[in-house]
Amino acid sequence: MSENPLAPPRLRFPTDASQLVDRIWPASATRTDDGDLAIGGVTATDLVAQYGTPLYVVDERDVQSRAVRVRNAFTEAFEGIGTRAHVYYAGKAFLTTQVVAWMAEAGLRVDVCTGGELAVALAAGIDPALLGFHGNDKSDAEIARAVEVGVGTIVLDSHEEVQRVARAATEAGVVQRVRIRINSGVHASTHEYLATAREDQKFGIPLTEAVTAAEAVRAESSLVFVGLHSHIGSQIFDESGFREAARRLMDVHATLVATGPVPELNLGGGWGIDYTEADSAFAPEDVADALAAIIAEACAERDIPVPEVAVEPGRYIVGPAGITLYRVGTIKPVALETGDGSDGSDADSCHATRTYVSVDGGMSDNARPALYGADYTARLARASGSPAVLTRVVGKHCESGDIVVNDEYLPGDVQRGDLLAVAATGAYCWALSSNYNHVGRPPVVAVADGAARILVRGESIDDLLARDTGVRPVPHAGTGR
Known part of the structure; x- marks a missing residue:
C-alpha cells in the first residue's frame, strides 16, 4: 500500500496506522x-x-492537570510583571457540574453565557463571585438572575446593556461589576465562523465607541467599571492576532485610565489545539509569557499601572x-x-x-x-x-x-x-x-x-x-x- 492521491497534503501516510500521537490523544491514552x-x-x-x-x-486527570498548568503559567508570567492573572474556564466548550467542580478545585473561575450555563455552574456549588457572564443577547430574566445570585462580572456586549444591567442592579439593591466587550477589528487566522472580532459580526462594541460606553457605565451608580474585554476567535495558531488585539486594547485602556480606575483587562482565549498531526498548538507557558511581555511593554510606553489580566481558555483545557x-x-x-x-x-x-x-x-x-x-x-x-x-x-x-x-x-x-x-x-x-x-x-x-x-x-x-x-x-x- 502507498499514499492515496485523494489524500490532502496535510495527511501523512502512516507506517503504523494504530499509533497514538501523544499531543493529539488524552494524556493517559x-x-x-x-x-x-x-x-x-x-x-x-x-x-x-x-x-x-x-x-x-x-x-479526568488530564482535564485537571491542564487547568492547573494554565493557571500556573499565567500566574507566574504576570507575577513576573508585578500583577495578577485570573483564568476563567470557558464553559461553552463543555460544561457539567463536575467540570465546574474540577475548575474550582484547580483555582480557576468559570465563564458562562446563558441562563442554562449559569444554572449548571450554580448547581455545582461554585461561588457566584467566581463567575463571568457573557452573551450578545442576554434576556432581562438572565440579567436579573445573574445580578440576584451575585455573579462576579457581567460582560456588556452592547450599549443598551449598560442601562439594562444598571436597572437590574438598582432593583436588586446591589452594585454590579461589569466589563465591556470590545470588537477590536482583528482578523484572526481561523475559520470565518470562529472569528469573533471582525467588524461585520454580532459580538461586542466597536473599538471607536469603547470610551463612550465606559463613560455610560461610570455614570451609573449601580455599576462598577472593571475593564475591557476582547476575544478574537477560536482555534488560532498565529500569535500575531493576539498581539495586535492586546495592543489595540491597551490604547483604549490607557485613555480610560486617565479619567478613572480600570483595574483589569480581559484578553479572552482562543488558542488552538492539535486535532491532527498537521496542527501545531501553542504551549500555555508561551502564550502567557508573550501576553505578559506585550502588556508590560504597553504599560511602560504609556506610563500607566499594569492591570490585572484575565484569560478565558476552554478548548485547551478540555478538548x-x-x-x-x-x-x-x-x-x-x-x-x-x-x-x-x-x-x-x-x-x-x-x-x-x-x-x-x-x-x-x-x-x-x-x-x-x-x-x-x-x-x-x-x-x-x-x-x-x-x-x-x-x-x-x-x-x-x-x-x-x-x-x-x-x-x-x-x-x-x-x-x-x-x-x-x-x-x-x-x-x-x-x-x-x-x-x-x-x-x-x-x-x-x-x-x-x-x-x-x-x-x-x-x-x-x-x-x-x-x-x-x-x-x-x-x-x-x-x-x-
Whole structure:
C-alpha cells in the first residue's frame, strides 16, 4: 500500500496506522499488551460493554492537570510583571457540574453565557463571585438572575446593556461589576465562523465607541467599571492576532485610565489545539509569557499601572482530554478518478479508492466538521498491522455533509463491528450535540485511575418520546387502559 492521491497534503501516510500521537490523544491514552486502546486505565472495550456507543470519554486527570498548568503559567508570567492573572474556564466548550467542580478545585473561575450555563455552574456549588457572564443577547430574566445570585462580572456586549444591567442592579439593591466587550477589528487566522472580532459580526462594541460606553457605565451608580474585554476567535495558531488585539486594547485602556480606575483587562482565549498531526498548538507557558511581555511593554510606553489580566481558555483545557467511541457499521469502498486535469494540472487520469466507514453517530454528536470543515484524527480501538487505506469516517444521518473525519488512514482490515475512536472531542462536541433524526445524545463518562463514572446520562428513545405531547401512554397488560 502507498499514499492515496485523494489524500490532502496535510495527511501523512502512516507506517503504523494504530499509533497514538501523544499531543493529539488524552494524556493517559495507551494500548494494552493486547493492543486495545485504554484511557484512564480503562479499555475502550470495557467502556463500550458498560455504556454502549456512541460514547464520549473524558480523561479526568488530564482535564485537571491542564487547568492547573494554565493557571500556573499565567500566574507566574504576570507575577513576573508585578500583577495578577485570573483564568476563567470557558464553559461553552463543555460544561457539567463536575467540570465546574474540577475548575474550582484547580483555582480557576468559570465563564458562562446563558441562563442554562449559569444554572449548571450554580448547581455545582461554585461561588457566584467566581463567575463571568457573557452573551450578545442576554434576556432581562438572565440579567436579573445573574445580578440576584451575585455573579462576579457581567460582560456588556452592547450599549443598551449598560442601562439594562444598571436597572437590574438598582432593583436588586446591589452594585454590579461589569466589563465591556470590545470588537477590536482583528482578523484572526481561523475559520470565518470562529472569528469573533471582525467588524461585520454580532459580538461586542466597536473599538471607536469603547470610551463612550465606559463613560455610560461610570455614570451609573449601580455599576462598577472593571475593564475591557476582547476575544478574537477560536482555534488560532498565529500569535500575531493576539498581539495586535492586546495592543489595540491597551490604547483604549490607557485613555480610560486617565479619567478613572480600570483595574483589569480581559484578553479572552482562543488558542488552538492539535486535532491532527498537521496542527501545531501553542504551549500555555508561551502564550502567557508573550501576553505578559506585550502588556508590560504597553504599560511602560504609556506610563500607566499594569492591570490585572484575565484569560478565558476552554478548548485547551478540555478538548484534548476527550475522545468519542463509535461502532463501525457499513463499509463502502468508492472508486474515483483523479488527475483528470480539472485542477489545472497535466497529470494523466488514474483511479483511486476512498473507503467510506460509517459509524453509529455523526453530526448529532459532533457538528464541527459539518459547521466549518473541522479535521480530526481517528484510530481503531484494536491494534492492527494491516496496511493503511484512505478512509472517510461518516455518520448515520441523512446529510451528505454528515462527516466525522474527512480524511484518515485506517488499517485496511477495518470491519463491521470494530470500535473506532476519534481524538480531541472534549470541546464543542457534546456542547453542540443534537437530536437530529431523533438520535439520542450519547452519555459522557469520566475515566481515572482504572475506573469510569457517568458525568451525563445518555438519552434513550423513551427520553425523546417523553417530550412529544402526542405520544399516548402504552396500555398496561390486563387493564385495557
